[in-house]
Amino acid sequence: MASDSSTNLGVRVTIHEVARHAGVSIGTVSLALNGSPRCSAATAERVRAAAAALNYLPNHAAKSLRRQASETIALVIPDIGNPVYVAMAKAVQQVVKERHYHLSLISTDGYDQEEIHALETLTQRRVDGMILCSLRMTEPLAHSLQHASGPVCVIGGLAEIARVDNVQVNSEYGVRLAIDHLVAQGRKHIAFLNGPRNTVPAIVRGRGYLQALRQHGLDDRAHRLINTEFSVAGGYEGAMALLTKHPDIDALFCANDLIAIGAMKCLRELKRRAPDDVAVVGMDDIPEGLICTPSLTSVSLLARERGQIAAGMLLDRLTGGGNAEVNTVTVTPHLVVRESSTVGNPPGDLR
């Protein structure tokens, strides 16, 4: 009754108890438990048995302090409410787990300050490395990044201003795919619901949009481009503003799927049918694109893959396999055609 060997009731068991129980010194326990070869198999077995019997679990703080490593990486994302980042996080989580690390997930929810703050966790040795997915790669952030006291891998963003590992997606090409598709569907007045003006993705996508219009010989005066939040509410408001100002719009290209979903809600209220009156195309290819009516055509920016690649890259660097130079990987988006952009011949495959 004094002690229940199957549990540890608040009484933390340390390496010392294990040593006593196994009749060896604490140094030997450490060697045995870490699978060092400089320890006889018999002793190792005895130590493991003692540890199991006592329900021993190593104190993480002590281990970190001594090893100068926490076996944890952080993933910093802009918004955990956006399913595309959830998908990314799941991919990272999987890799991290396979390689016996831990993941600390941080959502900055639009506060730039949080990103700098997250970088501090690196210096504080709470995490060994970090995957940073930021919408606003500002100068102070780039600077903190450059001088971070541990490896960082950036997903997206302007990695040009900070020389660090990064995985990019060719989103201008993604925009191109969407516009090409809409033109092929016979659309002439293609509007663009872009993200906030001060975000890197919005800048790149806006540029791509105008370029694509030009290449198709369409009016590229950008008068059908509007900036809004990367959210359903943003899409709704942006679409409302755009459609009331330009009733001739026959296609809405949206910088992400949340915006597209908000835009479709707006269309419904305005009694304009999608895709018949207005075709809609988003970006990110989130699962929600399948549940809305009509189902949403979208450009996949391979969030899952990027997360997976970034995690591998970071862990390689952490576990010694890393090389000296800066690594860059760029993935290529692809278009997923669904109902919201194809009148008459809806694609059969909705997954």
Added chain:
Amino acid sequence: MASDSSTNLGVRVTIHEVARHAGVSIGTVSLALNGSPRCSAATAERVRAAAAALNYLPNHAAKSLRRQASETIALVIPDIGNPVYVAMAKAVQQVVKERHYHLSLISTDGYDQEEIHALETLTQRRVDGMILCSLRMTEPLAHSLQHASGPVCVIGGLAEIARVDNVQVNSEYGVRLAIDHLVAQGRKHIAFLNGPRNTVPAIVRGRGYLQALRQHGLDDRAHRLINTEFSVAGGYEGAMALLTKHPDIDALFCANDLIAIGAMKCLRELKRRAPDDVAVVGMDDIPEGLICTPSLTSVSLLARERGQIAAGMLLDRLTGGGNAEVNTVTVTPHLVVRESSTVGNPPGDLR
């Protein structure tokens, strides 16, 4: 060039450098930085200045090891892909932040083992306390819980088998609200798309469903009840099975909104109109309920509020304000009526 005082380039600065720089001892630095009153204001200021100049950040592992506390709590949720848990996490995050703690978010994604594993982080002193939101409160889990080496607050689940702090929602009453509403809308053949048989919420909701049917004098043989996954895919498949077997069904009550969304997708494919042919009601009141067509009537189970309450309860216990006995709070759900259940008179307010 050898040193840039505005950053620390990989060279970790410790309390010793700060002490040297400020011309005091390390003990004094510690006192000053932790705002101890036993330290003159002038010295404190000098130390703070030195720390800032050197870009000093305390080593978290060292601090944790010494203080036996990590100033971090964990939130364990079943599925980060379910927006209701994202909402809960955001609420917890906010409270945690206000009270200057850190949050470690863990998604178990259906693996029971992960929950036990998460509890180990408590013993390993990675976290000081934990909020556990589990679908399957199994015996081994309850046991680990009971003997956890730190405070745990359970959200939902069967807290009866483990005497720990908990915040509940009266979901049987929530089910009642939904069934009452459907009956009031004139529905006679109300089916129930429940969650997996071995989960606590499904057990409770299934019981509530049958009880409510009985109270309305309806057939309570449970032949229109089916168990499926708490997901869109689960809802789709479950609805397909149910509707083909029982064509007379005129209402689908779903154990959560993901199931309801999947069910609506199924209805669309079967060319059965919602709400005209089949009314649909879900539970959780996730934002996605607003983007689907028709918008989804749902029972709010107050995930945000429960997260907020649980976080407060846990932090109170951690920061000393806690009392000895086990705390229990129960919140009361409410119905949010939208289009999917009301033919003819859609409610004006869709937010």
Added chain:
DNA sequence: CTGTTAGCGCTTTCAG
């Protein structure tokens, strides 16, 4: 009010 010192639990030399 400030300096000195022990020690949190662990890993890792260095001896034996």
Added chain:
DNA sequence: CTGAAAGCGCTAACAG
């Protein structure tokens, strides 16, 4: 192959 001992960076008791 195993034991002893130092020390990671910090806090908190205890002197002064």
